[in-house]
Amino acid sequence: MKSKKFYKVYAIDLCLRIPWIIAGAFMAAISLEVILIPNGLIDGGITGISMMLSDTMELSLSALLFLFNLPFILLGYFHLGKRFAFCTMLGIVSLTISTGILEVFPPFLFGNSILLFFIGAILLGVGIGIVIRHGGALDGTDVLAILISRRTSYSVGESIFAINIFIFIFAILLFGWKGAIISIITYYIATTVVDMVRT
Numbered sequence: 287m288k289s290k291k292f293y294k295v296y297a298i299d300l301c302l303r304i305p306w307i308i309a310g311a312f313m314a315a316i317s318l319e320v321i322l323i324p325n326g327l328i329d330g331g332i333t334g335i336s337m338m339l340s341d342t343m344e345l346s347l348s349a350l351l352f353l354f355n356l357p358f359i360l361l362g363y364f365h366l367g368k369r370f371a372f373c374t375m376l377g378i379v380s381l382t383i384s385t386g387i388l389e390v391f392p393p394f395l396f397g398n399s400i401l402l403f404f405i406g407a408i409l410l411g412v413g414i415g416i417v418i419r420h421g422g423a424l425d426g427t428d429v430l431a432i433l434i435s436r437r438t439s440y441s442v443g444e445s446i447f448a449i450n451i452f453i454f455i456f457a458i459l460l461f462g463w464k465g466a467i468i469s470i471i472t473y474y475i476a477t478t479v480v481d482m483v484r485t
Contacts, residue, residue, distance in 0.1 A: 310416030315384030321406030330450030331427030348386035358426030373422030411479025443481035
């Protein structure tokens with residue numbers, strides 16, 4: 287039987303993770319709502335799918351993010367444990383709320399500046415990396431990538447990028463070659479940053 291000391295340490299550890307996960311989710315939301323989406327770029331994973339549906343069907347991005355990620359929270363619960371499921375739920379809810387808040391404000395950063403895309407990629411990668419480092423995930427494909435990395439020699443960032451190649455193929459049909467290629471490059475930078483931050 288686990289002692290009270292164990293549960294106290296467990297609770298303290300969880301409380302220390304919470305601010306980092308919220309901060310990481312907010313950084314990712316800023317990257318999406320302030321830089322990537324207004325400039326016709328997309329993220330990968332469930333977030334990317336949600337962005338494409340939001341753009342084509344004029345649905346709320348924050349609502350789609352929450353609904354589509356729910357099954358992956360359950361997947362994380364059964365394969366990666368209760369703490370991971372809690373941290374992932376917190377990350378996704380924080381991302382959902384953050385994007386919902388930022389959706390209200392009109393976009394103000396436009397242009398095909400390489401520096402702007404680079405900043406967006408780094409901000410996204412740092413945000414995702416912080417959340418993964420502290421035991422959670424921001425996207426369903428992050429959950430899959432963590433499972434793959436634990437069973438293969440691929441890193442989390444490499445797994446995320448490989449999974450999302452198919453999503454970017456669909457992005458070509460919606461955003462054209464230019465937007466899709468820039469999105470791929472941006473996301474490649476972001477996944478590289480993920481591996482740097484989480485290790």
